Amino acid sequence: MTQRRKALLAFLLGPGAGWLLLFFLLPGALVIIYSILTRKDGGGVLWIVDFSSYAKLFGPTDGALINDFMIIFLRSLWWAALTSAVCLLIGYPLAYFIALQPAHVHSSYLFLVLIPFWTNFLVRTYAWKFILNNNGLLNTLLQDWGFERVALINTPTAVLIGLVYGSLPFMVLPLYASIEKLDFDLVEAAQDLGANYLSVFRRIILPLTAPGIGAGVVLVFIPVSGQYIVPTILGGGKVAMLGNLLAQQFGPALNWPFGSAISVVFMVLLMVGVVFYLRSERRDGEAGL
């Protein structure tokens, strides 16, 4: 490689590499280091190596199968999975619908999908609280129409509604991108070969839009598994998720090393998941998708 090409490469890769270093590698390294240091009263860390945070995390179960921390871990994963599934069920038909419209209206529909982003997520979640409250919009309407009131606020259902609401655009956009790329001649070809609507979907549309499904699930699953705002506001703190646990460690409990250890374990877990996902993507790519 010539000197000039090296310089060009550095120029082109520099900003991206700098970004990664500044916003991903450095904080990541910091968290890893903190996780093996000692707790300092009143917050912060003492620079004494100590693995007790990990011992606590994977530690005594008080006779149960797993300890409380692991239960929160699993719950977070479960909520993330559930939210992804519900987003997929709502987002797929929605994305499909948009992709089927004449091309010139696509951007208007996508615009509608993105409009919520104009308002801060916290504000929007509070809005949901007003809707779902016992004396909120929903219950007022239900009552006016002669139905029973429903107790939604501070229940898992309310949390799920909030999570799905906040994540839906992240599911719809990659799905739209892959459905929009779908060659609809293939749908006709399958029908021509005797496939009814269900078979066309199962054998042609679903496999060919799988990359969009994968991307959408990753984009929903990862942020939701660390969600803090929704379980706090709509779950009333009764539905503790990983984000709440973390907030507690860095906040009231003032145990930074333990909070860092939780983050590290979760990061590793998600990274393993993402690596598997990327590998399966590449395999499909080689297979001609």
Next chain:
Amino acid sequence: MAERFDVELRTVTKRFGSFTAVKDVSLGIRQGEFFSLLGPSGCGKTTNLRMIAGFELPTAGSILLGGKDVSQLPPFKRNVNTVFQNYALFPHLSVIDNVAFGLEMKGIAKNEISKRVSKALEMVRLPDSGNKKPNQLSGGQRQRIALARAIVNRPQVLLLDEPLGALDLKLRKAMQLELKELQRQLAITFVFVTHDQEEALVMSDRIGVMDHGVLRQVGTPEEIYDRPADRFVADFIGDTNFLPCQVVDYRDGSAHVQVAGMTMTASSDHALTANTDAFLAIRPEKVQMYPAGASHNPDEERFAGVIVEEVFMGTDTRYVVELAPQTQIVVRQQNMNVASSRFALGQTVDVGWEAVFARVLVS
């Protein structure tokens, strides 16, 4: 009783919004026939084919397959298969799975499927490509797989939408013959769409010529070429000279017309009224050329003229002869003599043709 056709279109019209893509087309295609729909791009060929396959529903009229009205049936309930213009192979499936798709949809037993798939791959002469993905094949190979994927289902009718359009000239010529041979073996009715008149002439038992959504003429290649129904057909298929003329009289397929001040005999398939303005259509290769004043066949009509243009084209030479001011005619002469004894630019010549080859076309 009317003849029973394998495919029949009865006064079919297809409109997209206010645009009429197919206009009142009636057409019967016989069992085992190689039928081509021929016409310039945008004339409604694909729309016709898509209505037969079931991808579009006719705005008016009906479509019959094997005598049954299928106008309202979805594609997967019609016993026809299509070879798509862009092949539309499933990119995520291997060649074998592509070809097996239709049989699987019909619920045919696994071992029967694999037998029929291998046989179909042999028929298109690609027996060893089964495990490849479509993107690992060349254009010509993809075309064959698309063909195999369709014929493996033994459809009643095979629809082909410009299947050779994407191939290079040499491969296309080879595939034309191969496809024709395949059709003969399978004895399946083929409805073949093309805008290439030569391809249609070479391959078809019969041709339907379309223009702006209208079916202009249906006939064998010979009928279409030698007896075009109108000026569009004569112009679209092969080269034709059009000489403005006026009808003098008409009787039993034979007409007298006035051309450039001369009265001559010509032919027409429909009755003509005297004094109608028309065109005399003559193929360049049907025109004979002689040195001025040479003796000639008394059945031939004759004109004197001057060669104003000469283009050597290998097997033959194309001359433009001026018969009268503003009246020129193209003549093709096979190059059977050595160059020095051929006609030359500026030479005065006589041109003539037999009356049967001169067709009077009103529209």
